[in-house]
Amino acid sequence: MDEFKDLIIYHNYLKRIYIVKRIKLNFLIILLFLFSFSLSEKSFSKGDLTRQKPIEVEVFFKGKIGETHFYDPSILKFKTGKLYKLKLTNVSDSKHYFTSINFSNSIFTRKVQVIKNNKKIAEIKGKIDEVEVFPENTLEWWFVPIRTGEFNDLFCDLKDKKSGKLHAEMGMKGQIIIE
Secondary structure, three states: OHHHHHHHHHHHHHHHHHHHHHHHHHHHHHHHHHHHHHOOHHHOOOOOHHHOOOEEEEEEEEEEOOOEEEEEOOEEEEOOOOOEEEEEEEOOOOOEEEEOHHHHOOEEEEEEEEEEOOEEEEEEOOOOOEEEEOOOEEEEEEEEEOOOEEEEEEEOOOEOOOOOOEOHHHOOEEEEEEO
């Protein structure tokens, strides 16, 4: 009789262990299920991000020697995970730089294309920290933002031929926002 009683106690003990393990397993399954729904579709992308249809943004380099130099627009906004084609068009009488180290460290550059007379004449690949665009020319910078931030380090550090001031001191600076 004591052996039977011990057997029943042992059986009940095993039953409790089984129930506890089953509860833990169900809890983990529920957690995984909830976790999978908490991840928005925007967190993950399908396929090659650099092969999306690009969003075109154009910035004009404007100004006049001895007077002023500026980016138009001077505030640029981008979103992570989207492919952009940033057209940098110099309509001024001076060459200009487009420099923002924080921006270049927050994007993946697919390519930079040099445009002359509406024809692509060169393509550069790899990490780009700054570009220089000569008067009456356009450059296309294809990239995907990969890190958010607000960057106030967009500037041109060339000297004006007449005043001797840096183009940034004459107004050629800006802000880049990646959301």
